[in-house]
Amino acid sequence: MVDWFRRTKKGLLGTEKKVIPDGLWTKCPNCSEYLYKRELERNFWVCRQCRYHFRIPCDDYIKILLDGDYEEFNSNIKSNDPLKFKALKRYSDQLKSAISKTGSNDAIKTVIGNISQHEVILGVMDFRFIGGSMGSVVGEKVSRAIDMARERKFPLIIASSSGGARMMEGIFSLMQMAKTSAKLARFHEEGGLYISILTDPTTGGTTASFAMLGDIIIAEPGALIGFAGPRVIKQTIGHDLPEGFQRSEFLLEKGFTDIICERSKLKQLLIKTLDFFCLNE
């Protein structure tokens, strides 16, 4: 197998990209180790060599966290490109291609399902959909998920992976930060439990709103988490950034996340946390 791969790498460079994603093997973006896909999936999409946590589609993440069946809600909400935005690409075209690539209408899925004996509302963002950016649809779906958790008195869990607010919807995107935070304030006042999971990457307006407002904040190891992007910071200050800057471990050290948890242990941690807050003594 290894030989076959080496040959692919050397001899078929041009087709490498096509071969690998659909094939049995994939390369770790962090340590370049070739990984057998089926094994990788069994390992929760974590590199067995360097523990790199792959960015994965939201459906896979939902399956990791929930038991069996779940029900998606508000899947039909779609962006209507309110500014008729066009830069180098048309936003409407970007939406179309993201929809066909991911099979969802925007960068988050919100579902109702079970974790152990707990019924929960779960939102999982999808980085493949325009960088997991938050526009009106993500904001609205998060808000409705919060409302549903509040009405049903279920715990709320949101797993973020997002480059921040979606520029192509201008001021509307910015206001989703306000909207989701205001909804969480109400949820909080009524005693709702909100667990925020930060995965790679969680930056910009997503971090500066619902992602940082969890009663409990859990980060996956090595995830990039911050407000400003590292490139912008580097440009502004004019020198290199320290090693590990804006990674989960840095956030833990600085006091902005409760715990770092490997993806393989995440569900157990959620169960324990939910048991603690939601079961009678």
Place this chain on the structure above:
Amino acid sequence: MAGIILDFERPIIELERKIEEMREISAADGVDLSQEIEKLEEKLNKLIEKIYSNLNRWQRVQLARHPNRPYTMDYIERITSDFIELHGDRYFADDKAIITGLATIEGRKIVLIGHQKGKNTKDNIYRNFGMPHPEGYRKALRVMKLAEKFNKPIVSLIDTPGAYPGIGAEERGQAEAIAKNLFEMSRLRVPVLIVIIGEGASGGALGIGIGDRILLLENTWYSVISPEGCASILYHDAGKAPIAAEAMKVTARDLEKLGIADEIITEPPGGAHRNPSKMAEILKEAILRNLDELSKIPIDELIKKRIAKFSQMGSWDE
């Protein structure tokens, strides 16, 4: 007027100089030029109206950033009496990019917060160009909670190129500080009035921008990212900022059309920087009128309305 002159302002400045010259000649030589001067002044007014009613979005952005434009402190000096500035977040430091304090406007006691830019390079370094660190947002929240405790309305003046992107800012939780403010401001039990007086860049603006009403001065911009930031990401060229400003629809008038702005405050002819005193007077009227209206609404209803206001923002199909 001293200072920087924008390209599109140049014909106005030239005409003004001409009028000024004629006045000087008239005074020095005792020649009566009043008719000519009157004519030129009429021409000037028409020119101002013509130029400023046809500005494109990028030109509005430039006006919003005009170095002679009044900043928070200029308004404080002009419209409040007995201003007591309060400093520090009580955790880390006093952020000079956000000013907070106790103010009295025509006998009405309010808590005032606002971004503060510098008037010159030295001052700008002191004010960090109006770009707050987390401690700025935390100071603002501390003082807003004080307002809540003593039942005083809050006025927040927004004018920032963005929250500062730096190492210290990230270490001390820029995202957490902003998120916390959005969360807490949405449920403050006093009226909160937001006025965009210059630039409203992204989370840096929104971090002190949740309130019952959002007012924008006429020549301001407010969006999810600066036109330059958008241009460098989506056009791979910060120089395309004028196009990005058009695409993102960033001006006060745009926000009115998009249903975000509650009121556009008309600026004096040619913009706030051409007549800061007049601008302050207009702003004072708008603040007092809006606070009067908000103070009549029972607080539970006000908060309900505030949450509903932000809840309906956005645009989607289903």
